[in-house]
Structure formats: C-alpha cells, structure tokens
Amino acid sequence: MQGAAPAHRNPLAPAPGARRRRLINRAMEGVATVAAALAVAVLLLVVISVLIKGLPAINLDFLTKNPAPFGQRGGGIANSIVGSAILIGLASAMSVPVAVLIAIFTSEFAGRRTAGAIRFALDILNGVPTIVTGVFVFGLIVYGARQSGWAGGIALAVIELPIVARSAQEVLELVPRSLREAGLALGLRRWRVVLRIVLPTAAGGLITGAVLGVARVAGETAPLLFTSSIFSNFGLTTNPAQAMPNIPVTIFGLSESPSPSDHAAAWAAALVLIAFVLLLSIVARSFHERSRSRLRG
Amino acid sequence: MSGPTSSALPRRSELLNYRPRLADRIGEPGLRALSALAGVLAVALILWIAETVFNDAGPAITKYGLGFIGRQVWNPDANGGVGSFGALDFIYGTLVSSLIAMVIATPLAVAIALYLTELAPRVVRRPVAILVELLAAIPSVILGLWGILVLGPFLGNRLEPFLHRILGWIPLFGGIPSPYGMLTAALVLTIMALPIITAVAREVFASTPAELKEGAWALGATRWEMVRMVVLPAGRAGVVGAVILGLGRALGEAIAVTQVIGNTPQIQASLFAPAGTLAAQIASEYQSANPGLGQASLIFLAAILLVISLLVNVIARLYVRRVSVR
Amino acid sequence: MIVAAIVGGTLALAACGSATPSSGTGSGGRAKALVGAGSTLVAPLMSVWQPTYYKRYGVAITYGAIGSGGGIVQLIARTVDFGASDAPFLRAQAAACHGCLEIPWALAATLVAYHLKGAPNHLRFSGRVLADIWLGRIRRWDDPAIRRLNPHVKLPDTAILPVHRVDGSGDTYAFVDYLDRVSPRFRAEIGPPAPIVNWPGGVGGRGNSGVGGVLSAANGTIAYIAIAYVLQSHFDYGLVENQAGRFPTPGIPSIAAAADALRSVPAGGRRGVSIVDPPASAPDAYPISTFTYVLVPTATRPGIAPTLRRFISWAVTAGQRFGPKLDFAPLPQAVVRADLADVRLIR
Numbered sequence: 001m002q003g004a005a006p007a008h009r010n011p012l013a014p015a016p017g018a019r020r021r022r023l024i025n026r027a028m029e030g031v032a033t034v035a036a037a038l039a040v041a042v043l044l045l046v047v048i049s050v051l052i053k054g055l056p057a058i059n060l061d062f063l064t065k066n067p068a069p070f071g072q073r074g075g076g077i078a079n080s081i082v083g084s085a086i087l088i089g090l091a092s093a094m095s096v097p098v099a100v101l102i103a104i105f106t107s108e109f110a111g112r113r114t115a116g117a118i119r120f121a122l123d124i125l126n127g128v129p130t131i132v133t134g135v136f137v138f139g140l141i142v143y144g145a146r147q148s149g150w151a152g153g154i155a156l157a158v159i160e161l162p163i164v165a166r167s168a169q170e171v172l173e174l175v176p177r178s179l180r181e182a183g184l185a186l187g188l189r190r191w192r193v194v195l196r197i198v199l200p201t202a203a204g205g206l207i208t209g210a211v212l213g214v215a216r217v218a219g220e221t222a223p224l225l226f227t228s229s230i231f232s233n234f235g236l237t238t239n240p241a242q243a244m245p246n247i248p249v250t251i252f253g254l255s256e257s258p259s260p261s262d263h264a265a266a267w268a269a270a271l272v273l274i275a276f277v278l279l280l281s282i283v284a285r286s287f288h289e290r291s292r293s294r295l296r297g
Numbered sequence: 298m299s300g301p302t303s304s305a306l307p308r309r310s311e312l313l314n315y316r317p318r319l320a321d322r323i324g325e326p327g328l329r330a331l332s333a334l335a336g337v338l339a340v341a342l343i344l345w346i347a348e349t350v351f352n353d354a355g356p357a358i359t360k361y362g363l364g365f366i367g368r369q370v371w372n373p374d375a376n377g378g379v380g381s382f383g384a385l386d387f388i389y390g391t392l393v394s395s396l397i398a399m400v401i402a403t404p405l406a407v408a409i410a411l412y413l414t415e416l417a418p419r420v421v422r423r424p425v426a427i428l429v430e431l432l433a434a435i436p437s438v439i440l441g442l443w444g445i446l447v448l449g450p451f452l453g454n455r456l457e458p459f460l461h462r463i464l465g466w467i468p469l470f471g472g473i474p475s476p477y478g479m480l481t482a483a484l485v486l487t488i489m490a491l492p493i494i495t496a497v498a499r500e501v502f503a504s505t506p507a508e509l510k511e512g513a514w515a516l517g518a519t520r521w522e523m524v525r526m527v528v529l530p531a532g533r534a535g536v537v538g539a540v541i542l543g544l545g546r547a548l549g550e551a552i553a554v555t556q557v558i559g560n561t562p563q564i565q566a567s568l569f570a571p572a573g574t575l576a577a578q579i580a581s582e583y584q585s586a587n588p589g590l591g592q593a594s595l596i597f598l599a600a601i602l603l604v605i606s607l608l609v610n611v612i613a614r615l616y617v618r619r620v621s622v623r
Numbered sequence: 624m625i626v627a628a629i630v631g632g633t634l635a636l637a638a639c640g641s642a643t644p645s646s647g648t649g650s651g652g653r654a655k656a657l658v659g660a661g662s663t664l665v666a667p668l669m670s671v672w673q674p675t676y677y678k679r680y681g682v683a684i685t686y687g688a689i690g691s692g693g694g695i696v697q698l699i700a701r702t703v704d705f706g707a708s709d710a711p712f713l714r715a716q717a718a719a720c721h722g723c724l725e726i727p728w729a730l731a732a733t734l735v736a737y738h739l740k741g742a743p744n745h746l747r748f749s750g751r752v753l754a755d756i757w758l759g760r761i762r763r764w765d766d767p768a769i770r771r772l773n774p775h776v777k778l779p780d781t782a783i784l785p786v787h788r789v790d791g792s793g794d795t796y797a798f799v800d801y802l803d804r805v806s807p808r809f810r811a812e813i814g815p816p817a818p819i820v821n822w823p824g825g826v827g828g829r830g831n832s833g834v835g836g837v838l839s840a841a842n843g844t845i846a847y848i849a850i851a852y853v854l855q856s857h858f859d860y861g862l863v864e865n866q867a868g869r870f871p872t873p874g875i876p877s878i879a880a881a882a883d884a885l886r887s888v889p890a891g892g893r894r895g896v897s898i899v900d901p902p903a904s905a906p907d908a909y910p911i912s913t914f915t916y917v918l919v920p921t922a923t924r925p926g927i928a929p930t931l932r933r934f935i936s937w938a939v940t941a942g943q944r945f946g947p948k949l950d951f952a953p954l955p956q957a958v959v960r961a962d963l964a965d966v967r968l969i970r
Contacts, residue, residue: 024519025520025521028524029416029520032412032415033416035404035412036409036425039405039428039432040429042488043428046440046443049443049447050439069670069671069674070671070851099335101331101334101335102332102338102339104335105332105333105336109332110336120614121342123614124343124607124610125339125342125343127545127549127610127613128603128607129550129603129606130551131552131576131580131599132549132602132603135353135579135596138583139350139596144701146702161342165339190325190329191325191327191329194328195324195328215434219435219437225583229687229689230660230685230697232686235683242685243687251439252441253832255441255446255556256445256830256833258856258858259835259855259856263446266442266446267446270438270439270442273436277434278431278434281434282427282431285427372820373791374692374713374818377714378712378713378716378817445836454841454842473843475826478826559827560827560828560829561824561826570824571824571826581789581790582789582791584690584693584790585689585691585791585818587716588699588700
C-alpha cells in the first residue's frame with residue numbers, strides 16, 4: 001500500500017488518499033442510485049402516460065360497445081375484450097394441463113438427465129421470438145384455410161406453455177419428499193400420491209404459474225397477427241372458428257392511426273390491458289411468496 | 298398447510314388384502330404415459346417449429362441458398378410479382394438496433410443490480426425490485442404505442458435536431474431527424490431488455506460468496522472498491538449470461554420495433570434514419586407477401602431469426618447455468 | 624378456483640359461439656356471411672356498406688383492411704371470399720389466382736398530403752417534382768423546383784421526409800403508375816407500377832392509416848394517401864398539375880372528370896383500368912385518380928356465388944349512393960354496365 005510511514009505521523013489518522021477513495025465511492029454510489037431511479041422513472045413515465053391519456057377515454061360505452069364505422073366518433077372495444085378473454089381461455093385450457101403434466105413427468109417419473117433435457121428444451125422454447133411462433137402456427141393451420149380463434153389460441157398456448165411448465169416444475173420440486181414418502185408408505189400408488197397429495201399441496205404455486213402465463217400472453221400481439229387479425233368489427237364474435245378480435249391487435253392498429261380519437265382509444269385500451277397484466281403480475285407474486293413460505297415451513 | 302385428504306387414505310381392509318384395483322391399473326400407467334407424452338411434446342415442439350419454418354422457407358432457400366444473407370435487395374413485386382429478395386438490410390438493422398440497446402442497457406442494468414444488492418436500504422429494496430420487474434411485464438405493443446406517441450416525437454422534434462445541430466458532422470447524427478428510426482427503436486429495445494439483465498445480474502451479485510466480500514471489508518475497502526474487486530469479477534460470467542439473455546429478447550422483438558423503426562430496408566450511417574429488422578419486416582409484410590417466392594423469402598427471414606435467437610439463447614443458458622452450478 | 628371459473632366461462636362462451644354458423648351455407652345453400660380483405664382506400668366505404676347491407680339483406684360481411692396487396696394474396700390463397708384492391712393483378716399474381724376477375728366497384732383518388740409547419744395548404748406540385756422528391760433528389764422544401772411552382776409562398780428550409788407504404792398498396796400502385804408516366808427517370812429507377820416498390824429511403828407506414836400517423840408525427844413529411852383519410856384527418860394536401868397544365872382541386876368533380884376520359888372499358892375486368900395522368904382533353908381531371916376493384920374467383924365455394932353476385936351488383940349500383948360523403952365519385956355508367964356483365968361470370 002504505502003511505504004514506511006514517517007515516524008511522527010499519527011497512526012490513527014486516515015491514510016492519505018482515503019479522502020479520494022471515499023469521494024470515488026460516493027460518486028459510484030450516486031451513479032448506482034441514479035440508475036435505479038432512472039429505471040423506476042421510465043416505468044412510471046410509461047404507466048403514467050397510459051393512465052393520464054387513457055383514463056379520460058374510459059367510460060361504460062368504451063367497455064361495452066363495438067367500434068364505430070370509419071370517421072364516426074364513439075364506439076368502444078367490447079368485441080376485443082370478449083375476444084381476448086376467449087383467446088386467453090383457449091390458450092390456458094390447452095397449455096396449463098399440458099404444462100402440469102410436463103412438470104409431473106420431470107418431478108415424479110423422469111430420470112435426472114431426461115428432466116434436465118426437458119428443462120433445457122422449455123427454456124429454449126421460451127426464447128423463441130413470438131413472431132416465429134406466429135409464422136409456425138400460420139404455416140401449420142392458417143395457410144390454405146382461414147384465420148381463427150383456434151389458431152390464435154394455439155399460438156398463445158405455445159408461448160404460455162414453457163412459462164407455466166417451468167414454474168410448475170419449480171413448485172412441484174418444492175413439495176417435501178416426506179409428503180410423497182408418507183403417501184407411498186401408506187400404500188398409495190404413485191399416481192394417487194401425485195394427484196391427491198402432491199398437486200393439492202402445490203396448488204397455490206401452480207395457480208401462480210398459470211396466472212403468470214396468462215399475464216404474459218394477454219399482451220402478445222405478434223402471434224395473433226398471423227392467426228387472428230382479420231376480424232369483424234361489428235357485432236361480438238364468440239365463435240372460435242372465426243378470427244377473434246383482441247385487444248393487442250386492436251391497440252396495434254389504433255397506434256398507427258393519425259386520428260387523435262384513435263390515439264385516445266389506443267391509450268384507453270392500453271390502460272385496460274396494462275391494468276389487467278400488472279394486477280395479475282402483482283397477485284401472482286404475492287401468492288408466490290405465500291405459497292413458498294408455506295411449503296418450506 | 299394442506300395435507301393428504303382422508304379419502305385418499307386406503308381403508309384398513311384394503312391394506313390387509315391388497316389387490317391392485319382397476320383404477321390403479323389404469324391410473325398408474327395412464328399418468329406415466331400421459332405425462333411422458335407431455336414431456337416429449339416439450340422437446341418436440343421446438344423441433345417441430347424449426348422444421349415447419351425451414352420447410353415453408355424452402356423455395357427461397359433453394360433459390361438463394363446462404364447467399365440470401367448477403368444480398369441487399371428487397372423488392373417483392375419485381376418481375377411481374379415474382380420478387381427479388383435478400384436479408385442483408387434486415388440483419389444489419391436487427392444487429393445494430395439490438396447492439397445499441399445492449400450498450401445502453403448493460404451498464405444501467407449492472408448499476409441497478411448493484412444498487413439493489415449492495416446499496417439500497419432494506420425498505421427500498423423490495424419495492425424498487427418489484428417496480429423493475431413490472432417493467433418487464435409491460436406488453437410490447439404498449440411500449441410501442443408509447444414509443445410512437447411520446448418517445449418518437451420527443452426524439453424527432455427535440456433531441457435529434459439538437460444532436461444534429463451540435464454533432465451533425467458525425468455521420469451517426471448526420472441524417473434527417475425523424476421520430477421513426479433506428480434510435481427510437483434502440484431506445485425502446487433498451488427498455489425491454491433492461492429488466493431481464495437486471496433480474497439475472499441481481500441473482501448473480503446476490504450469490505457472491507460472503508467471505509470474499511468480508512475479506513475486502515476487512516482490508517478496509519470502500520463499498521465501491523469491494524464491488525470492483527470482488528462482486529464484479531466473481532459475477533462476470535453471470536453478467537455476460539444476463540446480457541446475452543437480454544440480447545435474445547431484443548433480437549426477437551417485432552411489434553414495438555415495427556411501430557417505431559420506419560420499416561425501410563436500408564443501411565444508413567445515421568442513427569436517425571429509418572431501418573428494418575428481421576422481426577419487424579415479417580410483421581409488416583406477412584399479409585401481403587406474394588405466394589411462392591414472396592412468402593418463402595419472408596419465412597426465410599423468420600428462419601434466420603430463429604437460428605440467431607436459438608444460438609443466443611443456448612449460449613446464454615450455458616453461461617447462466619455455469620453460474621448457478623457454482 | 625377463480626381461474627378455473629374464468630377459463631370454464633370463456634370456454635362455455637366459445638362453445639355457444641360455435642353453435643352459430645360461421646361463414647358458409649345456411650339453409651337452402653345461400654351463404655349468410657362473406658369474408659373479404661384488402662384495400663384500405665375502400666375501407667371507409669366498406670365500413671358503411673357493411674351495416675347497411677346487413678340491415679337490407681341479412682348478410683354479414685367481415686372485412687379486413689390489410690392493404691391491396693394483402694387482398695390479392697388472401698384471395699389467391701382462398702382464405703377470403705373476395706379481395707379488394709386498387710391495384711390490378713401483376714402477371715404472376717394473375718397466374719396464381721387461376722381465373723380471378725377484377726371488377727371496379729368504386730372510384731376515388733390518391734392525394735399528396737404533407738405536414739409542414741409554416742407552409743400554407745394547397746401547395747402546387749408537378750409530376751416531375753413529386754418524382755424527384757420520392758427519388759431523394761429534392762431534399763428541402765425550399766428547393767428552387769418547388770419554389771418555382773409556388774412563387775408567392777415563403778417555404779421554410781426544412782428537410783423533406785417522403786413517406787411510403789410498407790404493405791402492398793393500391794395507392795402505391797396508382798402513385799407509381801402516375802410517376803412512371805410523368806418522369807422517365809422515375810420509371811428507370813423504380814420500375815413498373817406494383818403494390819410494393821423499392822423506394823430509395825424515406826419512412827414506411829402501414830396502411831393508409833399508418834402513413835397518416837407518420838405524417839402527423841413528423842414535420843417536413845410528404846406522403847401519398849387515399850383521399851378519404853386525408854380529408855378526415857384534415858391534412859394539408861397539394862394540388863397536382865395535370866396534362867392540361869391546370870391544378871384541379873381533388874374531389875368528386877375532378878375525379879369524375881378523370882374517369883370520364885376513359886376511352887373504353889375492357890371486358891372481363893382484367894388488367895385493371897388505369898385513369899392516372901389523363902390527357903389534356905380532360906382539363907379538370909385530377910391526375911392521380913384510381914378505380915378500386917373487388918377481386919373474385921370465377922369458381923367459388925358452394926353457396927357463396929349467389930350472395931357474392933348480389934353484393935357486388937348492389938355495391939356498383941345502390942351502394943354508390945354512400946360514396947360521395949366519403950369522397951368517392953360515382954362509377955361511370957359504362958363501367959357499371961361492364962361490371963354487371965362481369966358479375967354474371969361468378970359461379
């Protein structure tokens with residue numbers, strides 16, 4: 001560090017250079033704090049923009065009426081809300097059971113290697129750009145036929161699957177082995193142990209995973225561009241054999257319009273969507289904490 | 298705490314005279330088979346996607362081969378509707394916009410992660426962490442909407458003209474200021490990648506061995522010096538993995554990018570100039586791509602995007618896995 | 624529990640929905656619904672036709688305004704019952720469609736709109752100037768070429784940002800068709816008209832709506848947009864010089880004048896009917912007017928043909944009544960006659 005200190009120096013005084021080091025430390029701490037503040041600020045900026053610009057346009061009409069014809073004012077996004085609900089319902093109905101089954105397989109029946117491979121595959125699946133998923137489902141189902149709610153639901157299900165599955169895997173692994181062993185010791189077969197003991201114990205965590213999956217796919221636009229974007233704007237569409245109106249594609253279209261009333265509608269629809277997604281995320285997270293502590297304790 | 302329900306417990310008589318019940322005979326192998334099937338699906342799905350995409354891109358792959366990547370032309374209706382295609386403009390746009398996003402996001406994310414693990418007072422830690430995670434939950438179409446109506450006008454009407462006036466002699470800032478362009482797209486991508494890098498980096502820093510940190514404290518290091526000497530070097534591999542994960546997110550983003558990037562296939566020096574990315578172009582043109590070479594070329598873009606993002610993801614997972622194992 | 628209820632509820636809703644018939648034959652073989660897609664230029668008119676036709680005939684028409692190129696492609700793939708396009712088929716597209724018809728069913732125009740702070744409305748442009756702007760040769764608004772056409776206007780020194788369509792667009796087709804005829808340089812660089820062309824630079828927007836969005840967001844932009852969108856958004860738009868040297872205001876009279884200059888209407892509705900750059904004998908014609916077509920297969924799915932025939936016949940006759948309010952000029956009688964003859968070819 002330094003050479004031999006001069007004999008008359010007070011040994012308890014701070015070493016030379018300490019002030020400079022402290023200043024640098026202060027500066028760096030400042031940088032880190034500013035960075036964190038910046039991130040929070042951006043988030044607040046976006047959310048507040050949506051709130052301020054979206055709230056004025058939200059009224060009962062907006063939520064219960066269908067879009068008005070070209071050039072006319074008024075109207076709402078009722079058909080998109082219903083359509084999105086149906087799409088998300090279809091996607092979850094398809095992906096959640098499969099995800100839970102995958103998790104059961106890796107935590108109960110598969111060997112370590114297989115489980116690792118499946119986990120890896122799910123992580124990779126999670127990283128596939130959602131637009132490629134849309135192209136995939138388009139080539140599989142839509143090409144040569146029509147866009148449909150089924151196609152949209154399947155595309156969303158493919159995206160939702162790895163999210164729910166990975167979360168389910170984590171939760172099932174947290175269920176104490178002692179519970180399983182107790183069930184086996186009592187003479188229950190494996191499958192009963194899973195269905196009657198493991199799953200109910202993990203139910204909270206599984207629901208959390210499903211909720212996170214829903215939160216994610218609720219806002220997905222790219223896969224729906226290929227599978228459910230040419231839809232009717234007058235009258236509610238509830239038949240999944242037809243293309244389903246949905247909130248993300250609606251926002252997408254409105255966002256590129258020059259009309260200020262379209263912009264207002266876009267912000268309002270964004271508010272509905274963001275409120276839904278953020279609410280789900282927050283609920284999932286707090287559920288997550290509670291079920292974790294319950295499983296451990 | 299929920300435990301086994303009483304109806305699941307076998308009766309005493311069953312335990313004494315155990316014979317495999319019909320339900321068990323079906324249930325046990327049934328569950329095994331069903332869940333195994335699901336496991337196979339998990340692995341098969343990614344292969345299926347790759348196979349379908351490459352298959353549908355067939356006509357373009359046959360016609361252009363790998364040279365497609367180097368061709369700088371995108372003229373879908375040329376030659377009476379047959380078209381002439383090449384991916385170079387979009388590969389450039391994808392790489393440049395993502396790279397700029399990484400350059401801006403990485404130091405920010407590392408700083409935030411350090412703040413959350415080392416600096417923040419306990420009370421502040423949870424809320425700020427949650428807020429940063431919520432940033433990741435914002436759907437991309439809404440970020441794109443915000444980009445079009447808030448960020449774009451700010452950049453195009455205020456920041457870019459300012460940069461152009463002061464630094465216009467640098468080619469980067471030499472173009473016409475425009476709300477739609479590479480810079481706007483890169484900033485939107487930064488906002489999307491930031492939470493991911495931060496989350497992983499946080500975990501990495503939080504798992505720095507305590508004794509190393511305490512050693513630095515004992516030697517009289519300031520907090521920054523401790524971070525510089527211990528936390529950062531120890532977490533280097535993990536941070537690299539985090540950045541690559543963020544890169545994967547940025548590369549694949551279609552919607553928010555296509556809303557703000559101007560969708561013009563070109564290679565320009567200026568950051569203000571409109572550009573095109575692989576994902577954004579697919580989103581732009583998928584509906585009007587002519588059957589045959591047109592659609593195949595578009596799906597060829599998707600295939601290239603798939604390969605790039607798979608590679609990036611695999612590399613990222615290897616890095617992150619290495620960290621968590623340690 | 625709640626999640627299960629929600630999922631179950633939406634599935635039930637979907638199941639109820641499945642019970643109602645989608646597009647296809649109702650009882651007696653005549654379809655009760657049509658699905659179409661394409662041109663954003665005709666979309667405003669279509670959005671008025673849809674509820675009116677439903678009220679009159681009980682047929683629900685679903686229309687996706689995805690651009691003329693999209694309409695062509697969707698029809699070729701037979702994912703829709705009819706396509707709508709302001710651009711006629713290109714050679715390869717016509718071949719791929721296997722005997723499809725283009726039937727002009729509305730008449731409108733593509734305007735040159737701009738967003739320029741400090742400049743008045745109705746600036747004057749010539750075809751050559753427009754070509755040079757989109758070729759990137761004229762870069763600033765106070766360029767001498769523009770000033771020459773607008774001698775009494777103080778033009779600001781702003782950079783010009785030309786906007787184009789990224790999706791397949793009939794407006795692109797009409798605009799390029801026009802520029803090709805008035806500027807040999809443009810034709811040499813860009814090539815023949817098509818729904819998508821290779822613009823050198825500029826900014827891309829999606830649909831007429833998207834282009835309008837770009838225009839309203841950035842100062843100095845200039846774009847080609849369908850007339851209904853320009854007037855609805857109150858954009859400034861330019862007056863374009865026609866062959867007679869005049870600068871007619873785009874609107875129903877000048878569009879009708881361009882259509883009237885039509886010498887003959889090709890039968891069987893193929894190859895489209897171009898009315899851009901009308902000759903000097905039509906001094907009041909707006910030079911970038913365009914028909915917009917419904918694209919139909921000659922061989923349709925069972926039950927679709929009668930519904931389709933009646934819809935198109937209605938559109939070119941009674942449906943024209945709704946056009947003027949949206950700045951669509953009524954079809955010339957010669958065209959209507961040819962259309963009604965062509966409609967009978969739909970089986």
